[in-house]
Amino acid sequence: MQCDRCDAICEKEFYYSWFNADRICKKCRSLEEGDENYAACRAAEHEAVLRGDYNFSFSANYGKKKKDSSND
Ligand SMILES: [Zn+2]
Numbered sequence: 650m651q652c653d654r655c656d657a658i659c660e661k662e663f664y665y666s667w668f669n670a671d672r673i674c675k676k677c678r679s680l681e682e683g684d685e686n687y688a689a690c691r692a693a694e695h696e697a698v699l700r701g702d703y704n705f706s707f708s709a710n711y712g713k714k715k716k717d718s719s720n721d
Contacts, residue, residue, distance in 0.1 A: 650672060652674035652677055653666075653671035653672050653712075654712045655674065655676065659675070662674070662675055666681060666711070666712070667687070667691060667694055668681060668686075668706070668708045669708060669709050669710075670706060671711075673712075677712065689707075690707040693705070693707050694707060
């Protein structure tokens with residue numbers, strides 16, 4: 650598959666983002682782990698699971714490529 654963030658090919662090794670539903674490569678995952686909101690995200694995700702909310706998305710647009718602003 651391809652990383653949802655940086656388009657790197659990650660055949661065997663990919664991760665689900667903590668911030669949203671993206672599937673991301675190892676590099677993007679370590680970027681997440683260094684994010685200033687990472688701890689808050691993990692805590693919020695944990696609370697959501699306790700509520701039974703398994704589709705919790707801390708930040709739906711986190712890491713989204715900014716395609717639609719400049720091209721054309
Ligand atoms: Zn990536």
